[in-house]
Amino acid sequence: MDRLAGMLKKVNQLDPVPVVIHKVLSLADDPEASLKDLVEVVERDPAITANLLKTVNSAYMGLPVKVDSVHQAVSMLGLQKVVEMVLSQNLSGNLNRPQKGYGLAKGDLWRQSLAVAMVARSLARQQDLMGLPAIYTAALLKDIGKVILHEFVADQVEAIQExxxxxxxxxxxxxxxxxGMDHTTLGGIIAKQWQFSPHMIYMIENHHLTNQASRNDPATATLYLADMIAMMVDTGIGVDRLAYHVYQDVFNDFFPDKQQVKALMITYKSFQREIREFMEAV
Ligand SMILES: [Fe+2]
Structure with missing residues (x-):
């Protein structure tokens, strides 16, 4: 079997994305949808609801009362937080594994993706971008192609680095x-196979802004910047750290003041701490 066919075969072996993820994303994007619709979609899936409530009631969250419904979780924590919890709890399976070729130990890619998603969401909110759950999801999944490509990268890492x-x-x-394949294109193929929206596929395919036109899409540029901030902080993680082009014009558009980049790096670190404490506690 040639290399490409081998990669494509592995796409079908990934853990599938739960249907509830697609439903949550499309409702979050629909101005006509109500809070009740969203709560119902989650509640209709007992496993996802149980998982959510377990985390909500964990000592880490420190809530003063026991939460026993999705509705109550939303009123205690806010809709955005609950949506993000559902997304992250149900997208971690494939990403929470070691990615040998990229020099990532078990959990590295997942923890980094979570922190990037939190930065991307903050950055998108600052700019009043719509579709925060979609940007958050794209940030979680942007490197999904690595989950398959890492085995192939492992055999050729010296040639790549050269x-x-x-x-x-x-x-x-x-x-x-x-x-003959890269992790952004493969990520797009996976997202398509999982039936994500065209914009989600586009954001994943273009998260390194290799295609010039993608630099004009604010959501994709946001994803790129959040990822670059992560690489600037996590200088010791992964073989590909900082081996991506820095598009100064994109940085300048978003951060006319250099201090903003520094501030975002500090925010990233605080998100990392939050994630670490959360994972140790839950
Ligand atoms: Fe990437």
Whole structure:
């Protein structure tokens, strides 16, 4: 079997995305939908509801009363928080594994994706971007292609890194050159297979802004910036750290003041701490 066919075969072996994720995303995006619709969609899935309530009632959350319905969770924590909890709890399966080729231990990619999602959501909120749950989800899933590609990267990592250092290619360009596939394109294929919206597929495919036009899509640019902030902080994680192009014009558009980048790096660190404490406690 050739390499590409081998990769595509693995797409079908990933843990599927629960239907409730698609329903939550489409309701969150629908101005006609009510809070009640959203609560009902989650409540109709007993396993997802049980998982959500277990976390809501954990010592970490420190709520003063026992929460026993999704509706009550929303009124205590707010809709945004509950939606994010449902999304993150149900998208972690594939990402929470070691990604050998990228030098990522078990949990590294997942923890980083969560912190990037939190930064992307804050950044999107600051700019009044719509579709926060979609941007949050895109940030969680942006590197889903790595889950498959890492095995192939592992065999060729030296050749890939040589192109990065010798030819000034970004890691994603070098993946493509050496393997005939990169983690953004493969991520798009996976998102399509999982029947995500065209914009979700677009954000995942373009999260490194390799395609010039994508720099004009505010949500995709937000994702890119959140990811770059993560790489600037997590300098020791992954073989591809900072091996991506820095598009200064995109930075300048979003952060006319350099202090804003620093502030976001500090925010990222506080989100990391929050995630670590949460994972230790739950
Ligand atoms: Fe990436």
């Amino acid at each position: 192109l990065v250092t010798e030819k000034g290619m970004s890691f994603v360009e070098a993946e493509n050159d050496v393997l």
